[in-house]
Amino acid sequence: MGVTALLDERLDSLWETPRTIMGALTTVDHKTLGKRYLITAFIFLCLGGIEAAIMRAQLARPGEHLLSAEAYNQLFSMHGTTMMFLYAAPVLSGFSNYFVPLLVGSRDLAYPRLNAFSYWIFLFAGVFLYSSFLVGAAPNGGWFNYVPLTTRPFDPGINIDFYNIALIFLSVSTTVGAINFIVTILRMRAPGMTLGRMPIYLWSTLSTSAVILFSIPALTGACLMLELDRRLGTHFFDPNGGGSSLLWQHLFWSFGHPWVYVVVLPGFGIVSMALPVFARRRLAAFEYVAMSTVAIAIIGFGVWAHHMFAVGLPTVGMGFFSAASMIIVLPSGISVTAWLLTSWTGRPVYTTSYLFILGFIVIFVIGD
Amino acid sequence: MNQLPGGIPNMLAPRGTAAQHLATLGWVLIVISIIVLILVLIALLVPLARERHSDVQDEPGYNAREHKFVLMVGAAIPALILLGVFLYSMKDIGLWESGSNSTPDIEVTGHQFWWEVRYPKLGIHTANEIYIPSGTRVKIALMSSDVIHSFWVPQLHGKLDLIPGRVNRFWIEADSAGKYRGECAEFCGAQHAHMDFTVVAVPKGEFSRWVQAQQKPAAPPADPAAVEGRRAFQFAGCAYCHTVNGNGAAGRVGPDLTHFASRLTIGAGMMPNTRGALAGWVVGAQHLKPGIRMPDVTMSGAELQAVLAYLEGLR
Numbered sequence: 124m125g126v127t128a129l130l131d132e133r134l135d136s137l138w139e140t141p142r143t144i145m146g147a148l149t150t151v152d153h154k155t156l157g158k159r160y161l162i163t164a165f166i167f168l169c170l171g172g173i174e175a176a177i178m179r180a181q182l183a184r185p186g187e188h189l190l191s192a193e194a195y196n197q198l199f200s201m202h203g204t205t206m207m208f209l210y211a212a213p214v215l216s217g218f219s220n221y222f223v224p225l226l227v228g229s230r231d232l233a234y235p236r237l238n239a240f241s242y243w244i245f246l247f248a249g250v251f252l253y254s255s256f257l258v259g260a261a262p263n264g265g266w267f268n269y270v271p272l273t274t275r276p277f278d279p280g281i282n283i284d285f286y287n288i289a290l291i292f293l294s295v296s297t298t299v300g301a302i303n304f305i306v307t308i309l310r311m312r313a314p315g316m317t318l319g320r321m322p323i324y325l326w327s328t329l330s331t332s333a334v335i336l337f338s339i340p341a342l343t344g345a346c347l348m349l350e351l352d353r354r355l356g357t358h359f360f361d362p363n364g365g366g367s368s369l370l371w372q373h374l375f376w377s378f379g380h381p382w383v384y385v386v387v388l389p390g391f392g393i394v395s396m397a398l399p400v401f402a403r404r405r406l407a408a409f410e411y412v413a414m415s416t417v418a419i420a421i422i423g424f425g426v427w428a429h430h431m432f433a434v435g436l437p438t439v440g441m442g443f444f445s446a447a448s449m450i451i452v453l454p455s456g457i458s459v460t461a462w463l464l465t466s467w468t469g470r471p472v473y474t475t476s477y478l479f480i481l482g483f484i485v486i487f488v489i490g491d
Numbered sequence: 492m493n494q495l496p497g498g499i500p501n502m503l504a505p506r507g508t509a510a511q512h513l514a515t516l517g518w519v520l521i522v523i524s525i526i527v528l529i530l531v532l533i534a535l536l537v538p539l540a541r542e543r544h545s546d547v548q549d550e551p552g553y554n555a556r557e558h559k560f561v562l563m564v565g566a567a568i569p570a571l572i573l574l575g576v577f578l579y580s581m582k583d584i585g586l587w588e589s590g591s592n593s594t595p596d597i598e599v600t601g602h603q604f605w606w607e608v609r610y611p612k613l614g615i616h617t618a619n620e621i622y623i624p625s626g627t628r629v630k631i632a633l634m635s636s637d638v639i640h641s642f643w644v645p646q647l648h649g650k651l652d653l654i655p656g657r658v659n660r661f662w663i664e665a666d667s668a669g670k671y672r673g674e675c676a677e678f679c680g681a682q683h684a685h686m687d688f689t690v691v692a693v694p695k696g697e698f699s700r701w702v703q704a705q706q707k708p709a710a711p712p713a714d715p716a717a718v719e720g721r722r723a724f725q726f727a728g729c730a731y732c733h734t735v736n737g738n739g740a741a742g743r744v745g746p747d748l749t750h751f752a753s754r755l756t757i758g759a760g761m762m763p764n765t766r767g768a769l770a771g772w773v774v775g776a777q778h779l780k781p782g783i784r785m786p787d788v789t790m791s792g793a794e795l796q797a798v799l800a801y802l803e804g805l806r
Contacts, residue, residue, distance in 0.1 A: 192681045192781065265678050271655055272638040272680055277603075362656025368639060369654060407554070408561035433641055433650040433676070435633075435659035438584045445580065449573040453566045460565030463534040464557060471538055481535050488531045489524075 138230070151235035153224050156242050160217030163246055167209035170253070174202040196263040197282070201252075203266025204286065207382070208293050209249045215389040216245075216300055219328045223304055226322050228313030233306040237299050244296035252289035255282065262286035267379070268349075270360040270371040275353045283353065287346040294343040301332035301339075308332075323406065326413045327392025330420035331385050337424070338381035345374035369434060376427035384423040387487075388416060391458055394480055398462055401477035402469030408461045415454035422451040455491055459484060495763065496689045496755045497672025502645035506671060507664045509586045509648040516583055523576065586649070589660030595632035597621060601640030601653035601675070604682035604783055605746055605759040615705045616734070618746030619688045619759045624698040625668045633659040641677035644690050650676045665692035672760070681782030687760025708737025709749045709805050720801025723794040732785070735805065745785060751805045758783075766799055773798060 140150040150156070178198050181189045190198065220238065224231050232238045255261040260282045264273035273283045308329045312321065348359040349371070358364030360371055399406045406412060428436060428444040436444075462484055471477060503518075505511040599621070600607040608617045623629045633642050635653040643650040647663045665671060675686035693701065712718040721738060724730065730740030736749040754764055758780050762768040774795060776785040790798065 192684070196678075196681065269639055269678070272678070277638055277680065368656055407557045410553075411558060411561050411565075434652045434654060435657065438587055441587065442581060442584060446577055449577055452573060453570055456569045457561055457565035459531070460561045463531065464561060466538050467534060468557075469538070473539065484535060485528075485532065488528055 149239070151231070151239045153220050153231045153235065153238060156238055157217050157219075157221030159242055160213050160220055160245070163242075163249070164210050164214035164217055167205050167249055168214070171202050171205035171210060174198045174205070178202065193263065196265075197256075197261040200262045200265050200268075200286075201256075204252065204262060204289075207266055207386075208290065209245075209252070211386040212297060212382075213245055215331070215386065216241075216297075218389060218393065219304055219331075220300075222324060223307055223328055224311075226325055227308060227311055228316065229307060229311040232303045233311055234303050238303055241296045241300040241303065244292055244299075248289045248292035248296065251292065252285055255285040260285065267375060268371075269375075270349065270352075271362075271368050273349065274360055284350065287350040287353075290346045291343055291350075294339045294346075297335055298339050301335035304328050304332040305336070319410070321413075323395040323409065323413060323416070324389075324392035326416045327388045327395075330416045331388045334381045334385050334388075334420045334423060338378045338385070340378075341374045342378035345371055345378070348374075369431075372431050372434065373427070376430040377424070380427040380430065381420075381423045384419050388419065390483070391416060394462065394483055395458070397476065398480050399465055399469070401474060401480065402466045402471045404465060404469040406461060407464040407468065408457070411457050412461045415457040418454040419451060422447065422454070426451055452491060455487075459488060495672070495687070495760055496670040496691075498670075500643075500645040500672040500674065505646055506666055506669065507647035508666070509662075509664065510646055512583045512586060513649055516580055519579065520576065523572065587651075589630070589662060592660070593630075595630045595660065597623075597629060598632045598634065599642060599653070601633075601635040601637070601642075601679070603637050603680050604675070604686040604780070606686070606688045607636075607746065608688075610702075613702055613706065615702065616736075616747045617705065617750065617754070619756060620754055621673075621688065621690045622698060622701050623663065623665060623690060623692050624695045625665050625692040627695075628662050628664045631661045631663060633661055638679050639677050640675045640679050640686070642673065643676035644671050644673035646671045647690060652677055663690065665690065668692050668694055668697075670755075674760075682780050685759060685761045685780055687756075689755055689760065691755075704753070704806075705750055709735045711738070712801055713804055714800070716797050716800040717804045718801075719794075720797035720799070720804075723790060723798050724801055727788050727790050727794070727798070729788070729798075748802065748805060752803050753806055766803065769802060770795060770799055 138152075140146045140152055140155070177190070178195065181187050181195055220232070252262075258281070260280050262268070262285055263282045264278060264286070268283065268286055271277060273286075308321070308325050348357070351357040352359050352361065352366075358366040360366045360368055362368050395406055395412055425447045426444060428440060429448045432441060432444075466481075502510065503514050505514045594611055596610065596612065598609040598611055600609070606619050606621075608619070608621055609615065631642075633651055633653045634657075635655045637655065639655070640653040641650050642653060642661065644663060647665055648661070651659050651661045653659065669692055671690040671692065673688045673690055675683055677683075679686065712721050724735075725740065730742055732742040732744035734741050734743065734747045734749060735751075736747070740748070752764070756762060757764050757768055757772050758776070761780060762772070772779060773788050774790065775787050776783060777787045
């Protein structure tokens, strides 16, 4: 047996996925896992949509009695949690899983097994969260889960425990995924692909992963503290025991606002790469778009308290967070202007895909 | 719903200084946003209408003109606009200054799912209704006994939260007499949607008359039915939770009922204060508003009629 054949054999035994059930369960292939992320996230999107449809039916006219107040509260909490944690971030993880190794020119992500681990934990956390419906105790404190409403005296059931535990598992999955992308992008690029020549989508994924790494601990910590409060009698969030009922909001939003950019930046990256294809020219001002991606990721950590303007902040604090919230518009403005310039100076072909991108830009401008 | 006092709480139909400023600020921002959106739409749609046959020069490398354009149009010009918007909005930040830490005119305490209202300087204790003299800035202290609620009268001011363990200071002012609907603006549990209140702004003279009436203890029962009603009220356990000043009931869990019959609504803005609604409320509160602390009270029809007569006499 020649050396080549030996190498082939070793390669196969390491990388080939056997076409068996066991093989399907143990695969570490990034394309397979990426597609699974996309499909799983899409199923959760449908579930979230069904929840929204039921809520709209309840709201179709005043005084409708389709749902009890408690059922309604569970539905909107699950809808929000599903859309933020089980759809928006994982669907983008799916794209990154599939495309990042292809874009950097590597065989797979840096830690393929960790990647599989990340997917299975995500699936488990989602199924666990949804199993709460089986016992009629889905989370009912909103996706923001504010204390003290979610502490044990006001919510003695196991609803909030489902929320805390599912989110702790999800944060493990997301953190592991972020580390995987960062290492892959920083260490496994094809020879000659300097950071400056890196496709824009990799800038998005890199920024997003960094944001995840630094924002998720606040959420994990908050959920852990709340679970300790609920089940072991600690007083992190109990003002009568020296805790603070505002602490949760600071922790949650110092995770939650950066999370907005976790959800939007990969979308920016996709648009920045797809739009030039249909406009038939390169992306205008590539360097600025890349830099604006990084700037959004960084400034995104300085605006969390604009979710808390009604809690009674000092006016100086409100002024600061108001200014920061306006400053973060500027990098987004750079990206949007670069897209507009690309389409204006290009020779666009108006395919459905291109119109879809234009729709994204319009909706983003309205929403931002 | 709209037959309840206060009508539609429309923040774009302001009736107080603060709300007026906020509505104006809102309109300015909306108009600027729409102008920006129209410009973006034009930039997107013009290439759509344009025929382009010539090959565009798409040379790789750094294009200084394009970079400059993106920096100017994408960041520099928006920065100037936003600076203007920021300075313009900061002129209204004073609306959230509560002034001093002096005794507030009114203390509002949030409960699941109703509003306790006290006038510390006047010794008045009521619920779900805030009487204020029109044209006067009224200082309010906001507190909570359980979870976080948020105080919002859209036609008079913005929102401010009621947070357990903290006191938030606020103020409201109504330009003219009228009833203004307020609501809880922070999800606070099962009956969050039914946690409304009414701000009743009245001219100064009328306000003084209201104060005098509220400061009196409850009227003693006037007729035999009401006397019997007071007995049934005590016997059924109502007094464990409700205060009726001067009539021996001193519970602190539920709303003070000393001048209950003067109020506009039952169940924190849920229903008008009529005899029929009240009867349903007394015996079936858990059915009407599941999750509140008031139980369904068991009593005979005759007892219920007596209690209704008693409560209707508490003017």
